[in-house]
Amino acid sequence: MSEFYRFTRRGLLRTAGGLALASGLGAPSILRAQTSDVIKIGHLTPRTGFLGPLGEYAVMSIDLAVEEINAAGGMMGRKVELLKEDSVNPQTASTKAERMIERDKVACIIGEISSASCLTIAQVAERNKTLFINTGGNSDALRGKDCKRYMFHVESQNxxxxxxxxxxxxxxxxxxxxxxxxxxxxxxxxxxxxxxxxxxxxxxxxxxxxxxxxxxxxxxxxxxxxxxxxxxxxxxxxxxxxxxxxxxxxxxxxxxxxxxxxxxxxxxxxxxxxxxxxxxxxxxxxWHHLLDTPGTKAFVAAFTKKYNKPPENQAWGEYVATRIVAQTVNEIKSVDSPAIIQHLEKGAKFDVLKTRQGYFRASDHQLMHEMxxxxxxxxxxxxxxxxxxxxxxxxxxxxxxxxxxxxxxxxxxxxxxx
CATH class of the missing domain: 3.40.50.2300 (Response regulator)
Structure with a gap:
């Protein structure tokens, strides 16, 4: 049995509280997904309306990413379960984010394309001390006056x-x-x-x-x-x-x-x-599908085999974000949001399918990478x-x-x- 499973529930709560206090993030509302055989991830993105065509690529891509992660042993040896919803609009996105966190106990939320919906999801995530990784909202304001400690950005800013x-x-x-x-x-x-x-x-x-x-x-x-x-x-x-x-x-x-x-x-x-x-x-x-890097070639080949067409750049966002979460959880042996945030803010490096690795800037949580x-x-x-x-x-x-x-x-x- 792994060290993780030998921890007691009281010990886990004590450890999480210590991490939260050390990082200044506040104690998490609940140790999500650490008491079951699966780790749940929520995915919100527009699947209808004027952003719907991009949302469909996002859904295809995160499905592929989760399949690959589970085939490689999941996160901390546990299966990843993906909960997907059409975010529709800012108000609906907020309601669905609340439900995913409070009812479904997701470890984090990944996704979105609308900057307005990103803000409402981030407000819910901040209130519930749950990680949200934005994969499609570009607004500089989300990295400025509207920035949130629990929100990170794989998508580039304007x-x-x-x-x-x-x-x-x-x-x-x-x-x-x-x-x-x-x-x-x-x-x-x-x-x-x-x-x-x-x-x-x-x-x-x-x-x-x-x-x-x-x-x-x-x-x-x-x-x-x-x-x-x-x-x-x-x-x-x-x-x-x-x-x-x-x-x-x-x-x-x-x-x-x-x-x-x-x-x-x-x-x-x-x-x-x-x-x-x-x-x-x-x-x-x-990003685009013609990049001549090993990571891009492998991603394009897998996506094309599964869907009979190449991925577009919104697909890249979901794929990379999900891999970042998996890598981080497996490295720090925790799905606790404060622990993940602390790790990301220290400059952890990630393969983002380009010629250089990417990292999150601690000052605003923007992923630094090539365009x-x-x-x-x-x-x-x-x-x-x-x-x-x-x-x-x-x-x-x-x-x-x-x-x-x-x-x-x-x-x-x-x-x-x-």
Missing amino acids: SMYVKTVGRSFLRDGLVKSKKWYSLTADYAFGHDLLKVSKRFMEVNGGNFAGDDLVPTDATDFSAYLLKIRDAKPDLVVINLAGNQITNFLKQYAEFGLTFPVGGFGFDTALAWAAGKGNFVGTWPVV YAVTALAPDKVKNQWDIFTSSAPVPGPDEDLEVIAATKEENSCTFPS
Whole structure:
């Protein structure tokens, strides 16, 4: 019998209390999943609505990750049980997170794409002292004024997206003394991204010819396209989300507009849905299936074998987050959230399927890792429905600190409770 199982319940409670006091995190509400034969993980993500296409990849990926973890012996020799729900909207996400923690006794919650829903889940997680790993919410505010001690971010923040693709725009002469026209998703993610992109433009000598907020349920972009045509911008900036991007790209092609297009937030599934000839421009991504690394090749092969298509970058988020949790639990021999947080804050390194290992920045719990700018291939260069772009080298470069693309403390400050 392992050392873990020789502990008494009183000893476990005493150990957890000591860890909590030492870390300043407060005692956990319950030693979740340490008294059964399984370890439960909750997964919340949008599976309907404008973010639904991305959520489906997230679900497929976390299913694969849990299968692989269980095949390798689980966590601390125990099977991982996955509880999955459609988060729907911020209010529903909060209710389901509460139920997963209080009724189902999950060890942690992984997932989400909407920044607004991330915040409500994080509030529940903080109140119940349960780990939440955000895999899709980009808002800088989640790492700043809305940061929470029990929330970590595998997904990159908006500043990382902007600074990554911004290098390409600077290289191509699309910033200084240039004018941009932006369309921005009218919710927390979009508002935050517009703020960060305007900051980038101000620093680098450009300006906005116009910017419009677009309702998340909008499907007809003709009125916006007419305004773009009249403005004659040097770059059309797409700060939209989910299938908004797919719909816009298709209609942009139908209108026959030829102004350069780019974006500061993106998911490869949306390029695939737009398709050959409609997908144009340069965009930032956290990861893509064409990376030439051993970890990526193994992940892509396993995902493609199971689902008959390659994973997109939201799939990467779920897969990596779940592996991080498993590695941590097996290393520290505990599913107690304060113990996991303490371990992550000390700079533990993880294989994130790229050329360098990633780690969580202690100051705001953002995963530090490489990103990429992808550029659409010309239609006559596209060989299949998946490989429709070329990629930059990793950003930052090999001789740069991973944190150079992240928000500085002056740009976005996080203060955790003492």
